[in-house]
Amino acid sequence: MYSPPSGPSPSTRSGFILFLVAAAAVFVRTQTLVDPPSGESFDASHYAVTLDLDVTDGTITGKARIELTMRAAAAVLVLDIGALAVDSVRSGGASTPFQQSARRLIVTLPAPASAGERLRLDVTYHGTPRTGLTLLAGGGQAYTTFSTSQWMPVVDAPADRATLDLEVSMPAGWRAAGSGREVERRTRDGRTTYRWRNERETSSFLYGFVAGAFAEATGRRGNVLLRYLGSPFSADELQRIFRDTPDMLAFFEERAGVPYPADSYSQALVATSGGQELAGLSHMSEAYGRSVLADATATSLIAHELAHQWWGNLLTNHDWTHFWLNEGFATFMAAAYKESARGRHAYLADVEGWRTRVERLRASGTDRPLVFPEWNRPTADDRAVVYQKGALVLHELRALLGDEPFWTAVRAYTREFAGRDVTSPDLQRAFEASSGRDLRAFFDQWVNLR
Numbered sequence: 001m002y003s004p005p006s007g008p009s010p011s012t013r014s015g016f017i018l019f020l021v022a023a024a025a026v027f028v029r030t031q032t033l034v035d036p037p038s039g040e041s042f043d044a045s046h047y048a049v050t051l052d053l054d055v056t057d058g059t060i061t062g063k064a065r066i067e068l069t070m071r072a073a074a075a076v077l078v079l080d081i082g083a084l085a086v087d088s089v090r091s092g093g094a095s096t097p098f099q100q101s102a103r104r105l106i107v108t109l110p111a112p113a114s115a116g117e118r119l120r121l122d123v124t125y126h127g128t129p130r131t132g133l134t135l136l137a138g139g140g141q142a143y144t145t146f147s148t149s150q151w152m153p154v155v156d157a158p159a160d161r162a163t164l165d166l167e168v169s170m171p172a173g174w175r176a177a178g179s180g181r182e183v184e185r186r187t188r189d190g191r192t193t194y195r196w197r198n199e200r201e202t203s204s205f206l207y208g209f210v211a212g213a214f215a216e217a218t219g220r221r222g223n224v225l226l227r228y229l230g231s232p233f234s235a236d237e238l239q240r241i242f243r244d245t246p247d248m249l250a251f252f253e254e255r256a257g258v259p260y261p262a263d264s265y266s267q268a269l270v271a272t273s274g275g276q277e278l279a280g281l282s283h284m285s286e287a288y289g290r291s292v293l294a295d296a297t298a299t300s301l302i303a304h305e306l307a308h309q310w311w312g313n314l315l316t317n318h319d320w321t322h323f324w325l326n327e328g329f330a331t332f333m334a335a336a337y338k339e340s341a342r343g344r345h346a347y348l349a350d351v352e353g354w355r356t357r358v359e360r361l362r363a364s365g366t367d368r369p370l371v372f373p374e375w376n377r378p379t380a381d382d383r384a385v386v387y388q389k390g391a392l393v394l395h396e397l398r399a400l401l402g403d404e405p406f407w408t409a410v411r412a413y414t415r416e417f418a419g420r421d422v423t424s425p426d427l428q429r430a431f432e433a434s435s436g437r438d439l440r441a442f443f444d445q446w447v448n449l450r
């Protein structure tokens with residue numbers, strides 16, 4: 001369910017009227033590809049998705065059930081759909097008219113729904129995902145990256161959390177990991193099908209899976225099963241690459257003050273990846289895996305993606321203007337782990353790297369506050385603001401406040417907002433509460449829009 005921690009609902013009255021006008025315009029000009037905003041009139045609460053992967057053709061077919069609650073009266077529902085082709089939509093079991101704009105599915109209800117009403121949509125679809133889902137026939141792999149609407153109809157907004165049932169059918173014998181607890185694995189007629197249930201309400205950009213002709217190694221930390229997947233690596237190599245994972249997990253649990261929130265965590269090495277966190281799993285590239293085999297200390301990306309299971313996944317930026325709360329935190333936490341494992345000098349080397357990058361931003365005139373007015377088509381410098389400058393700001397706060405107030409605030413913030421979305425003022429309040437200091441000037445200098 002959508003539960004903003006503070007401030008007005010994003011669906012203000014004027015916003016809602018504008019939305020009706022925009023939706024009406026789409027209907028009048030049926031061939032005009034206007035993208036109306038998605039999810040404005042409702043909260044998605046549960047998705048149940050069945051996906052069939054044809055890795056030879058690079059295509060998918062899917063069925064999605066979307067359970068939602070109306071936040072405002074509306075006759076039109078808008079979802080994100082990417083480049084997929086929708087074959088049918090049913091609402092409460094009855095066939096329902098729909099249209100597609102460039103990136104949206106626009107459903108016309110048989111009768112307007114009122115605020116508070118609960119609805120169920122069933123959508124069948126097929127297509128060739130351009131991004132968001134990589135299908136490699138020759139490489140024997142399939143994996144998702146960030147853009148969930150490229151493989152299922154969904155509300156992309158990070159603040160609209162929902163539970164997920166995900167069933168994926170793939171070539172027989174493939175190993176896979178997906179968002180949630182594995183509840184079924186069966187092989188029949190040359191196909192293996194996995195089903196996962198994610199019972200914790202999660203932002204949809206974190207839904208996903210990895211699948212392939214992978215080798216597998218496992219580990220354990222407390223009650224958490226650790227799975228390491230990849231090819232062309234051997235099980236022994238996977239074990240070496242990911243051997244610090246139990247230690248990292250213990251470190252982040254202690255710094256978060258919140259236990260790891262699931263019973264398994266999977267990591268996969270796939271053909272191409274810059275590192276992607278998903279709910280209960282992450283993927284990194286095969287080239288990165290080889291770099292860890294060559295240098296056992298090159299584990300920052302492993303730590304960064306694991307840190308996201310708290311900062312980014314459990315606490316999620318309310319919208320992309322506060323993306324630094326995901327990425328600055330994960331970058332900082334990877335260095336904090338390095339400090340605990342290899343000493344203060346290793347941490348300070350990372351801090352100096354961040355500082356040098358921020359100085360380059362300043363020299364090139366591309367330095368900005370951490371809170372962005374928009375996050376569309378970010379440049380490499382924009383990403384450096386969110387990742388490296390974000391991490392540097394957390395280091396500066398730690399230096400300003402001292403270790404005890406700093407880590408007390410991190411724990412309080414993580415506990416308070418676990419399972420919710422966050423904005424930068426939420427973090428400011430946590431640091432002010434633990435230190436007893438007024439941090440308005442600090443946040444105005446580094447974080448807030450001027």
Ligand SMILES: [Zn+2]
Pocket residue numbers: 304308326327330
């Ligand atoms: Zn990240």
